Amino acid sequence: MCRVAGRNGRYLCTESNKVDEPFKVEEAETVDAPPPPTEKLLVLGGNGFVGSHICREALNRGVAVASLSRSGRSKLHDSWANSVTWYQGNLLEPESLKDALSGVTAVISCVGGFGSNAYMYKINGTANINAIRVASEQGVKRFVYISAADFGVANYLLQGYYEGKRAAETELLTKFPYGGVILRPGFIYGTRTVGSMKIPLGVIGSPMEMVLQHAKPLTQIPLVGPLFTTPVNVTAVSKVAVRAATDPVFPPGIVDVHGILRYTQQKSR
Numbered sequence: 001m002c003r004v005a006g007r008n009g010r011y012l013c014t015e016s017n018k019v020d021e022p023f024k025v026e027e028a029e030t031v032d033a034p035p036p037p038t039e040k041l042l043v044l045g046g047n048g049f050v051g052s053h054i055c056r057e058a059l060n061r062g063v064a065v066a067s068l069s070r071s072g073r074s075k076l077h078d079s080w081a082n083s084v085t086w087y088q089g090n091l092l093e094p095e096s097l098k099d100a101l102s103g104v105t106a107v108i109s110c111v112g113g114f115g116s117n118a119y120m121y122k123i124n125g126t127a128n129i130n131a132i133r134v135a136s137e138q139g140v141k142r143f144v145y146i147s148a149a150d151f152g153v154a155n156y157l158l159q160g161y162y163e164g165k166r167a168a169e170t171e172l173l174t175k176f177p178y179g180g181v182i183l184r185p186g187f188i189y190g191t192r193t194v195g196s197m198k199i200p201l202g203v204i205g206s207p208m209e210m211v212l213q214h215a216k217p218l219t220q221i222p223l224v225g226p227l228f229t230t231p232v233n234v235t236a237v238s239k240v241a242v243r244a245a246t247d248p249v250f251p252p253g254i255v256d257v258h259g260i261l262r263y264t265q266q267k268s269r
């Protein structure tokens, strides 16, 4: 009898008395095992609100993490930040990304922001399009982009923001047809670090999430519906982003708020 315990505790038979019997796979299942140590993740904007939670989530899962932003590590004092390799660079100067991309298997971009329409297009669109192109040229396998949900009438007020987001999404789906994942959260709540202060945005977001996740029909009202988009916790966004970047069978394409909540609930089951 030849029995070897598999990683998931099952027994696998490695020999057979019947020499001609073909090898049969009886069932396949996805295993929530940590990714292999060869995995290296680059978080663009890892010193920001969402980016810092993503860095922490990836480190907790045993992934090697680097981050690039204009200010590098910035003012982050938390101890987890010592385990990240910090690079200073600007996505609007694509050459400045090349060192940080060395040996990287997956990228998550959290770069985005608000300002004039021209600035919003540049930072949400052009900057990310540059990153997607350089990453694809350097042979990165998976690229996750933190985009944003549609806000209906508000899209007109933030035209540069949404046009930039959608342009970056199109580029991602073109350059990473098999490993490109777009997350489209609405309002993201959690603890945001501003200087030495920690601001608990969950005070507003958490009760809204409870109410609105059961009110999906409201989101289908033309024009104003998207304003009822359920807020999501930054931890949920981080977990899904890291999983999408490291799980080779995570399906490419767009994950909306309800998708983000579904993936998170699946994991905690």
Ligand SMILES: NC(=O)c1ccc[n+]([C@@H]2O[C@H](COP(=O)([O-])OP(=O)(O)OC[C@H]3O[C@@H](n4cnc5c(N)ncnc54)[C@H](OP(=O)(O)O)[C@@H]3O)[C@@H](O)[C@H]2O)c1
Pocket (backbone or CB within 6 Å): 044, 045, 046, 047, 048, 049, 050, 051, 068, 069, 070, 071, 072, 074, 089, 090, 091, 092, 109, 110, 111, 112, 113, 123, 127, 146, 147, 148, 149, 185, 186, 187, 188, 189
């Ligand atoms: N927060 C929300 O409620 C929410 C909701 C939906 C979608 N999103 C999206 O999620 C993403 C992250 O949001 P956030 O709230 O975490 O924003 P954030 O805190 O402002 O972080 C933005 C990050 O981008 C970096 N960055 C900006 N311009 C850059 C450039 N030219 N080159 C390199 N790095 C640059 C910033 O660092 P430096 O300043 O040091 O460069 C910072 O680390 C954004 O794309 C945002 O649109 C956020």
